[in-house]
Amino acid sequence: MKLSYRLFAGVTSLLLAFTVHGHRVAVIGAGAAGSSTAYHLRQFANADGVDVNITLFEKTNRIGGRTLTTHAYGDASQPVELGASIFVPINEILWNATSNFGLPLQPAAGNDDAAGLLGIWDGDRFVYTQDDRSSGWWNLLRLVWTYGTAPYRANKLMQATIQRFLELYKAPYFPFRSLTTRAYELELTYVTSQTGQQFLDAGGVGVRFSHDIVQASTRVNYASNLARIHALDAMVALAPSGASQIRGGNWQIFDRMARASGADLRLNTTITHLDKVPGSEPPSNKYVVKSTDAFGVETEEDFDNVVLALPFQYSGIETGDGVLQDAIDEIPYVRLHVTLFTSPLTFDAAYFQLAPGSKAVPTTVLTTLSDDDDDDGQGSSGGADGSGKAGFFSVSTLRRVIHPSTLREEYLYKIFSPEAVTPAFLSELFGVKVPDTFTDKTTELPVISWYYPHVFHSYPKALPRVTFQDPVVGDGLYYTSGIESFISTMETSALMGKNVARLIVDDLQGLTTGGAVLAENGEEDGKSTAVVESDVKQAAAGEL
Ligand SMILES: Cc1cc2nc3c(=O)[nH]c(=O)nc-3n(C[C@H](O)[C@H](O)[C@H](O)COP(=O)(O)OP(=O)(O)OC[C@H]3O[C@@H](n4cnc5c(N)ncnc54)[C@H](O)[C@@H]3O)c2cc1C
Ligand SMILES: *[C@@H]1O[C@H](CO)[C@@H](O)[C@H](O)[C@H]1NC(C)=O
Ligand SMILES: *[C@@H]1O[C@H](CO)[C@@H](O)[C@H](O)[C@H]1NC(C)=O
Numbered sequence: 001m002k003l004s005y006r007l008f009a010g011v012t013s014l015l016l017a018f019t020v021h022g023h024r025v026a027v028i029g030a031g032a033a034g035s036s037t038a039y040h041l042r043q044f045a046n047a048d049g050v051d052v053n054i055t056l057f058e059k060t061n062r063i064g065g066r067t068l069t070t071h072a073y074g075d076a077s078q079p080v081e082l083g084a085s086i087f088v089p090i091n092e093i094l095w096n097a098t099s100n101f102g103l104p105l106q107p108a109a110g111n112d113d114a115a116g117l118l119g120i121w122d123g124d125r126f127v128y129t130q131d132d133r134s135s136g137w138w139n140l141l142r143l144v145w146t147y148g149t150a151p152y153r154a155n156k157l158m159q160a161t162i163q164r165f166l167e168l169y170k171a172p173y174f175p176f177r178s179l180t181t182r183a184y185e186l187e188l189t190y191v192t193s194q195t196g197q198q199f200l201d202a203g204g205v206g207v208r209f210s211h212d213i214v215q216a217s218t219r220v221n222y223a224s225n226l227a228r229i230h231a232l233d234a235m236v237a238l239a240p241s242g243a244s245q246i247r248g249g250n251w252q253i254f255d256r257m258a259r260a261s262g263a264d265l266r267l268n269t270t271i272t273h274l275d276k277v278p279g280s281e282p283p284s285n286k287y288v289v290k291s292t293d294a295f296g297v298e299t300e301e302d303f304d305n306v307v308l309a310l311p312f313q314y315s316g317i318e319t320g321d322g323v324l325q326d327a328i329d330e331i332p333y334v335r336l337h338v339t340l341f342t343s344p345l346t347f348d349a350a351y352f353q354l355a356p357g358s359k360a361v362p363t364t365v366l367t368t369l370s371d372d373d374d375d376d377g378q379g380s381s382g383g384a385d386g387s388g389k390a391g392f393f394s395v396s397t398l399r400r401v402i403h404p405s406t407l408r409e410e411y412l413y414k415i416f417s418p419e420a421v422t423p424a425f426l427s428e429l430f431g432v433k434v435p436d437t438f439t440d441k442t443t444e445l446p447v448i449s450w451y452y453p454h455v456f457h458s459y460p461k462a463l464p465r466v467t468f469q470d471p472v473v474g475d476g477l478y479y480t481s482g483i484e485s486f487i488s489t490m491e492t493s494a495l496m497g498k499n500v501a502r503l504i505v506d507d508l509q510g511l512t513t514g515g516a517v518l519a520e521n522g523e524e525d526g527k528s529t530a531v532v533e534s535d536v537k538q539a540a541a542g543e544l
């Protein structure tokens with residue numbers, strides 16, 4: 001019944017394709033979501049014989065959005081990720097695109113000669129350290145020695161949750177018109193409705209492991225403490241096995257996608273207004289998109305479909321009457337300072353209360369809360385925005401680098417913090433005076449030779465929630481960033497882009513795909529997902 005319906009609709013679309021040429025689709029924003037939308041739209045449309053004409057608008061002069069690369073010392077041969085830096089093999093859209101485009105993949109960390117000790121610092125002491133130069137089993141042994149079965153239980157919970165999430169990639173869960181409905185059907189609202197802390201407590205993962213290890217992950221990945229982030233993001237933060245990146249920059253994946261889509265690419269073009277064409281009936285276009293280019297020239301163009309592939313609240317786009325049938329809620333985002341710099345120095349043992357010359361000074365320091373902090377990280381020691389006594393989320397030695405003019409060997413560092421890094425902090429961290437200007441032009445061999453601070457609205461503050469902004473927000477109008485409150489990664493934005501692409505091609509063919517799974521086939525096969533015992537719940541109850 002379903003098959004014949006699809007066939008029938010396929011025939012109608014063929015007929016339609018002969019009568020209506022080139023449905024015009026505007027994709028606004030060329031980050032992971034918009035590039036993936038354009039790429040998959042081209043593929044789905046070609047496969048179904050639907051004629052689409054895609055225009056991809058991007059306000060900056062590059063593709064990638066929050067996936068962006070800068071260069072140490074401003075030297076093109078020394079790229080370093082400023083934004084999204086890692087993805088993993090289960091991120092199939094990115095992983096497959098990488099291999100399809102022949103992009104060079106490298107491990108995100110570990111195999112580098114700067115690898116050393118990883119420490120988890122609470123502002124008073126290291127609660128855990130791990131030697132990345134030692135073998136994997138030795139570190140595993142340490143973990144088990146310190147935390148008993150907690151790592152095993154946490155891993156089970158993470159696996160069960162991720163397996164559930166991966167259902168979103170396939171029929172009958174893909175495509176989806178409502179993320180809220182799918183989250184419910186997959187029992188993932190059970191996960192998103194709780195804090196990471198509650199979820200791990202209920203799953204019998206000891207407090208110590210949650211506090212030391214999982215919280216260090218949620219802080220470095222999402223700048224959030226475990227009691228202030230929903231459990232789905234907490235599980236995602238725990239799942240970096242096989243962490244990789246594209247040599248030369250992850251943005252290349254999205255650049256390739258955008259170009260492979262054959263879209264008319266409009267860089268340096270900011271969308272300012274989106275209005276409905278009054279009284280438009282098919283086949284005429286529904287939307288007027290107003291843009292301003294690099295020279296300040298304003299243009300108006302008509303489109304049938306529009307995809308908003310950006311966090312709407314920061315886009316500056318004004319919408320006219322009747323455009324948004326569903327208002328797009330404002331979401332609180334984390335304001336994250338990412339600071340990159342180079343220095344020949346390593347961290348001062350004294351800063352971490354270690355003896356001078358100690359071999360135990362980590363090269364990468366993740367953080368957790370101290371005993372003086374409350375769950376918010378706002379205790380007596382009160383670090384900004386939940387950072388607690390440590391005052392920062394992480395400081396990492398990324399790799400050894402060579403200064404291009406002095407040829408001095410140095411280290412490339414990255415700091416994640418809720419507030420701007422100060423010279424006073426760096427002076428303490430390295431145990432030498434760092435000037436107020438950070439870099440020092442008066443001396444030939446400055447302590448800090450290159451300094452690059454940046455501030456992002458990095459990702460939502462993922463407090464527990466059970467509803468998510470759906471991808472359809474108007475008639476032929478789609479939105480991708482709702483998924484960021486569910487999980488914020490390059491892959492999930494790309495998945496939402498792919499989902500929206502599928503919906504557009506189905507909508508153009510008059511197909512009503514992407515509805516509730518329970519209503520569609522729950523009766524037929526006699527077991528709806530609601531009846532299936534949730535492996536997530538079982539794992540949470542310690543039964544797996
Ligand atoms: C510091 C940091 C670290 C991160 N680490 C990781 C990580 O390791 N792994 C991971 O998977 N994810 C990571 N993320 C999250 C990841 O970057 C995002 O989830 C993802 O890139 C979001 O993609 P997007 O396309 O939805 O949005 P964006 O990347 O924000 O893209 C939106 C695009 O729209 C454009 N735009 C905005 N307004 C307009 C307008 N009016 N007209 C035209 N264009 C407009 C913007 O310029 C931008 O290019 C990190 C994010 C940050 C900030
Ligand atoms: C897309 O549509 C625009 C506007 O109608 C047109 O100028 C352009 O040639 C079309 N592109 C393709 C590839 O058909
Ligand atoms: C965009 O603007 C930048 C700087 O303003 C310029 O260097 C670049 O060539 C422009 N790119 C395009 C495609 O217009």
Ligand SMILES: *[C@@H]1O[C@H](CO)[C@@H](O)[C@H](O)[C@H]1NC(C)=O
Pocket residue numbers: 092093096169
């Ligand atoms: C990725 O590639 C594998 C192997 O070809 C395929 O089985 C899988 O469906 C692809 N995944 C996605 C999301 O395209």
